Amino acid sequence: MAVVPLLGDGEAGAEARAVFADIREKRQTDYVNNFWRALAHDPALLRATWERVQAVMAPGALDPLVKELVYVAVSAAHGCDYCVHSHTAAAKAKGMTAAQHGELLAVIALASQTNALATALSVPVDERFRA
Amino acid sequence: MAVVPLLGDGEAGAEARAVFADIREKRQTDYVNNFWRALAHDPALLRATWERVQAVMAPGALDPLVKELVYVAVSAAHGCDYCVHSHTAAAKAKGMTAAQHGELLAVIALASQTNALATALSVPVDERFRA
Amino acid sequence: MAVVPLLGDGEAGAEARAVFADIREKRQTDYVNNFWRALAHDPALLRATWERVQAVMAPGALDPLVKELVYVAVSAAHGCDYCVHSHTAAAKAKGMTAAQHGELLAVIALASQTNALATALSVPVDERFRA
Amino acid sequence: MAVVPLLGDGEAGAEARAVFADIREKRQTDYVNNFWRALAHDPALLRATWERVQAVMAPGALDPLVKELVYVAVSAAHGCDYCVHSHTAAAKAKGMTAAQHGELLAVIALASQTNALATALSVPVDERFRA
Amino acid sequence: MAVVPLLGDGEAGAEARAVFADIREKRQTDYVNNFWRALAHDPALLRATWERVQAVMAPGALDPLVKELVYVAVSAAHGCDYCVHSHTAAAKAKGMTAAQHGELLAVIALASQTNALATALSVPVDERFRA
Amino acid sequence: MAVVPLLGDGEAGAEARAVFADIREKRQTDYVNNFWRALAHDPALLRATWERVQAVMAPGALDPLVKELVYVAVSAAHGCDYCVHSHTAAAKAKGMTAAQHGELLAVIALASQTNALATALSVPVDERFRA
Known part of the structure; x- marks a missing residue:
């Protein structure tokens, strides 16, 4: 239903899968939500966004x-x-x-x-x- | 510079001045900021807005x-x-x-x-x- | 102060001046406000916008x-x-x-x-x- | 599908049900629309919003x-x-x-x-x- | 699901159908998308919007x-x-x-x-x- | 006039000045515009924003x-x-x-x-x- 298909684990490229793995580890859950699966079409944007989320949302x-x-x-x-x-x-x-x-x-x-x-x-x- | 003139204490009507007095008392300052002076053209809207601000922004x-x-x-x-x-x-x-x-x-x-x-x-x- | 200079009557081209003249006639005032003077850099956009304003804002x-x-x-x-x-x-x-x-x-x-x-x-x- | 469940008449608390009753009476309909059923989780917000709607939307x-x-x-x-x-x-x-x-x-x-x-x-x- | 029903070819009036025909010809497709079918309730607005789209989106x-x-x-x-x-x-x-x-x-x-x-x-x- | 004072070169801290220097070098101008001078109060945010601008706005x-x-x-x-x-x-x-x-x-x-x-x-x- 999105503008781009949501990428499952088997459809994402290696770079996107590495970010998925990091999301799973950091969040301690197997679930990767749709936002990241839509961004996975552009692994550089996916990574930059995920890294910014971690940096900004950390306790401070x-x-x-x-x-x-x-x-x-x-x-x-x-x-x-x-x-x-x-x-x-x-x-x-x-x-x-x-x-x-x-x-x-x-x-x-x-x-x-x-x-x-x-x-x-x-x-x-x-x-x-x-x- | 506003769409309506900002009303000074001498220009506001009795109902608006009563709200100004309440703002001064509750905030313990003599200063009434421009937002309230612009709203003073419509005393009912001024009062309703001021009362809502107090209700919502109180500690909870x-x-x-x-x-x-x-x-x-x-x-x-x-x-x-x-x-x-x-x-x-x-x-x-x-x-x-x-x-x-x-x-x-x-x-x-x-x-x-x-x-x-x-x-x-x-x-x-x-x-x-x-x- | 705008992103483009506001064009005075002497600076606007012939096509924009024709729109200014129409604004003056239809509104029965000599005053042409800043919005039109900014749009005058693009006479086609100026004319299309002025014509749409007249069509939409007319009594109906x-x-x-x-x-x-x-x-x-x-x-x-x-x-x-x-x-x-x-x-x-x-x-x-x-x-x-x-x-x-x-x-x-x-x-x-x-x-x-x-x-x-x-x-x-x-x-x-x-x-x-x-x- | 909302961020909070829509509360049916049997699920809303007494204070929210009182607002529902007022909506039904003032609007002369048995139907209470989803907006109010979502707000019913916070009866104070429900009541304040409903009262403001009545005050502002009345003929004037x-x-x-x-x-x-x-x-x-x-x-x-x-x-x-x-x-x-x-x-x-x-x-x-x-x-x-x-x-x-x-x-x-x-x-x-x-x-x-x-x-x-x-x-x-x-x-x-x-x-x-x-x- | 829209605020107004989407008008099929048989439901639209003559003026709206003429715009549909123009859309089909200019875009070289039989498909008329929902936006135009919703606008068809107001043929004047439909035509003005379609003409503006063509004028603005043309190569330039x-x-x-x-x-x-x-x-x-x-x-x-x-x-x-x-x-x-x-x-x-x-x-x-x-x-x-x-x-x-x-x-x-x-x-x-x-x-x-x-x-x-x-x-x-x-x-x-x-x-x-x-x- | 901003929500925070704009920091001049002498007021910014070492980390912010390093970003200013990088802006000057990359853009080949001595001028550092107000946006960066306002962000200089938070050097980490300044640097992250400047780096993202460079990454995204580069030719691609x-x-x-x-x-x-x-x-x-x-x-x-x-x-x-x-x-x-x-x-x-x-x-x-x-x-x-x-x-x-x-x-x-x-x-x-x-x-x-x-x-x-x-x-x-x-x-x-x-x-x-x-x-």
Whole structure:
């Protein structure tokens, strides 16, 4: 149903299979989700994306769950259905509770609302908010 | 510079001034930022928006700083310059460090990138990501 | 400040000047706004756009003011600052009152909010809403 | 298929069921659409959203049908498939004719086109369009 | 599944059928895709859109394949699933190779990423980039 | 005016200055534009972004000018003013003519228009467009 066929393990080339193996090892699961199987048509893009995901989503100054919440918010704002599903699932796997999910949705909805108002009114930025 | 003039304290009507007073009290500052001064042309919309902001951004299952980070992310995805400025400032006021800001930006950028790839490839949602 | 210089009457070519003349006549004003002066670098695009504006915005099954309200709403959703300004001004010129502007903003804000919720929850379309 | 299961009447909690009952009474129909059943996981968000919809969409300075047309336009600009379907259906229920639908689509398409041109050219706002 | 039924040849009116005939002749295929069948409810909009597509996508200063690549990029950025599918198919029909598709995706992803960063940082435009 | 101060050569840390030096060498110019000076607050993000730009924008299956045209299109669709300016300038530097710029704008405008129509009508993807 995608723009390109999703590549199974037997269809992907050696370079893509190596990334699949790394995904399996790092995530400790045998499951490789559709996003990576679609990207497998371009092994260089697949590898670069997977490496960037690992670098950015690793624990750091922000908690991994917080990073997933931000990811869900950006995905919803962009209207990416695949990404909303996969990152909501990832947030749940990292411990997001139903109450946290509800509050996340409320913040996304509020921000969308005030973003629209500020834009429709073209409100000038307050001097004190500038660096 | 806005689509409507920003209303000063002397220009706003009684109902809008009451909201300004509430903003000052709850935020413990004399400063009322431009967003509220633009909304003051419609006191009912001003009040409804201010009340929703208080209800949603209060501490709950998510930390107030986390809520601000999500707010910045949605604002960036929507390209709302006013909102990016005001909520980045709010996040800093709630303790966001430079390192956290950098990681927030990296997640926003990564999500924008993978959102675009998933959309341009129309990747179908994996069965296991569905509720 | 634009990506291309805005062409004054003396700088535009003959074909663009002819469109400027038509804008002046149809709108009964001497003022040609910046959008057309930027498009004047490509007279064919200028003419096609001006002709489409006239065809679509003419009175029909929908009132011209209603069409302007829809135009403002789309422009706000796309974050087009120029368009928000020019079409809010056009709506005022066609009789939009302050109360109508306030309600327009409230609908735009509400739609942005529920759009975000429906997307973040990936709500499936009800069978009865399908054609 | 949603990110969360849609709650049937027997699965929703007491607070959500009370909102369902209110929707049924106000809309004079037994049908509660999927959007509300997805929101029912968070009764506070469900209630706040439903109350806001009633307040904003009520007759006022703008006709209810005009408000629905604006809603459809914002939903299309945000790419919210659920919202396009539900609000187009609502507009038809409020009397939108096929001719009005066609003109609405033409305005949405025209606005999208000129929004893109104004943005791609970064046209500066005319002084006379500023408040 | 659309918001309006897709009109078959026997359901479309005479004016819409004339456009269908022109599409078949110009594209040298009997197949009329769903986009045109949905637009057929409004023959004037159908004709105006079809004529604009022909005028803009014809060979000119830019190669037809380059125009399709740009079309795919805009469609992905807007999250239009239909458009991503139809214009990726059109690009392939005009000779887009798998390697070109991969590079197109990489540019779209990179642009989405740096767009998000520039917006989230509100980077001011360099004087030398202004016209 | 940005959300963070733009770092001059004397303010950036050693790691950021090393990236500035690489930008100067690779681009054969002394000028480091504002985007990089804003990113310099987070040297790791600065370096990762700069390296990705080089990898993706290098000549390959697509011509560097074509890549810039795609970049401009995505930037316009996202409403990123900074990016529209910088990549239009880059496209001109790579040889984009005024005629090509005009056709690029026409394609962006057309795609925005048909994207909006396909979305507002929720046109189902034709079977033959699926992989």
